[in-house]
Amino acid sequence: MTERLYYEHSYLTEFDAVVTDCVAQDGTYRVxxxxxxxxxxxxxxxxxxGVLGGASVTNVEVIDGDVWHTLSAPLRVGETVHGVIDWARRFDHMQQHAADHMIAGALHHLMRGVTIGLHISADISTIDVAMPDGRTHLTPDEIETIELYVNERVQRDVPVRCWFPDKEELKTLPLRKEPTVSEHVRVVAIGDDEMVACGGTHPASAGQLGLVKILNTAPARGLMRLSFVAGMRAFRDYRLCHAAAHQAAALCSTAVDQLPAALQTLQERLQAAEATVAKLRREGFDQTAHMWLAETVGSPRVIVKTVLADANVLKELASRLIAAQGVIALLRAEGDDSTPIVFARSQDLPVDMNRILREAAKRFGGRGGGKPDFVQGVATAQTLQEAEGLVREALYGNAL
Ligand SMILES: [Zn+2]
Incomplete structure (x- = not known):
């Protein structure tokens, strides 16, 4: 069995060891x-x-109770090799792991929550917690209470102790939960009110966590998932939030603590402005439709327009025009090549607008479709002209 040096010496970054096995597997080597x-x-x-015997260590895992290192190059069995741990990565993991214990301890102490599992990812860490009342969220006040409980101990720099108690001592220890192993139980105690069985690496005292910040709580598989950051992760998060908040405050010409109120005012003003714009648009559409209807002679009236507008505006205008009786509206957005079109007609006219668009587009380009009285699509200027001819032919016959 491999002697696990990190149990006793979590700050050990370099060591010498003898290679006992080296197995080639899928282009890597397991040592x-x-x-x-x-x-x-x-x-x-x-x-x-890190690096082991000059080769990069890309994975380390426990297989059948023993530690196996995955390496980029083979090592000779029997050889003594030098290992160097990537300390920045390891120390970060130590900070997150100790923060996990402290948050879990606070949740247990203050709210009888039972922490089930820890997951440390590249940016944040999460724990899943079974709350006594089955809750899957903490209130902002509760989050603040947990954070204060933890950070007060970080500030006091309470000691962290890891050791293997014998069976007799183990029985007397106030562990937060039952150990999952029965032999060689390792215990980690942080301060005088948090103690649990754990095989992980931890800093020597809580002060080295720097800062612990809960990010949020959310439901996950029936439990409460709590996300947090500690150490440099918390510092980076603070720096990011600080910069973003100050930039936003500068944009709103206000102080950071006034930001929510300023944004709410902005939101209300935006909503009012949007309502005014919508009203003006409606009035504008009504006026334009009214004007076009008034200036178009004939019965039925064929209104053909190319306008500086998008497809939605064409739709708004067309529906207003065909609300009157005996109207055909052929509308196209300004522009070269194919641009949005709406071909529509009043209910009392028998012309199939799908056919008009299809036939006009066949010769001059375009596509689209819809109901017999209202089609949308894209078409060229010539298609619009052709459609007008087809409509007049349908309405007045070839004689005209
Ligand atoms: Zn642990």
């Missing part, structure tokens, strides 16, 4: 040592990376 400071993925804490 076992007589001793190792590399942490294998377990208990929610990801594996360490």
């Amino acid at each position: 076992r040592l007589n001793r190792s400071a590399f942490y294998p993925t377990s208990g929610g804490q990801p594996f360490d990376t």
Whole structure:
């Protein structure tokens, strides 16, 4: 069995060990040592990376109770090799792992919540918690209470102790929950009110966590999933939020603490402005439709227009025009080549607008469709002209 050096020495970054096995597998090499400071993925804490005997360590895992290192190059069995841990990665994991214990301890102490699992990802960490009343959220006040409880202990720099108690001592320890293993139980205590069985690596004292911040809580598989950051992750999050808040405050010409009120005022003004614009648009459409109807002679009236507008405006105008009796509206948006069109007619006219568009588009380009009295699509200027001819032919016959 590999001696796990990180149990006793979580700050050990370099070590020498003898290679006991080296197995080639899928272009990589799996290596076992007589001793190792590399942490294998377990208990929610990801594996360490680094260099072993000159080769990159790309994975470390526990297989059948022993530690196996995945390497980019083979090592000779029997050889003594030097290992170097990527300390920035490991220390970050130590900070997140200890923060997990402290948050879990606070949740248990203050709210009788039972933490089930830890997951440390690249940016944030999460724990899943079974709350006594089955809740899947904490209120902002509760989050603040948990954060204060944890950070007060970080500020006091309470000690972190990891050790293997014997069976007698283990029985007397106030562990937060039952150990999942029965042999060689390792215990991690943080301060005087948090103690749990754990095989992970932790800083020597809570002050090294710097800052612990809960990001949010959300339901996950019937439990409450709590996301948090600690150490440099918390610092980076604070820096990001600080910069974003100050930029937003500058844009609103206000102070950071006035931002929510300023944004609410802006939102209300925007809603009022949108309502005014919508009203003006409606009035504008009504006026335009009225004007076009008034200036068009004949019965039925054929209104052909190319306007600076989008498809929605064409639709609005067309529906107003055909609300009157005996009207055919052929509307096209300004522009070269194919632009949006709406061909529509009043209910009392028998012309199939689908046919008009199809036949006109066949010769001069375009496509679209809809109901017999209202079609939308895209078409060229010549298609519009052709459609007008087809409509007049349908309405007045070839004689005209
Ligand atoms: Zn742990």
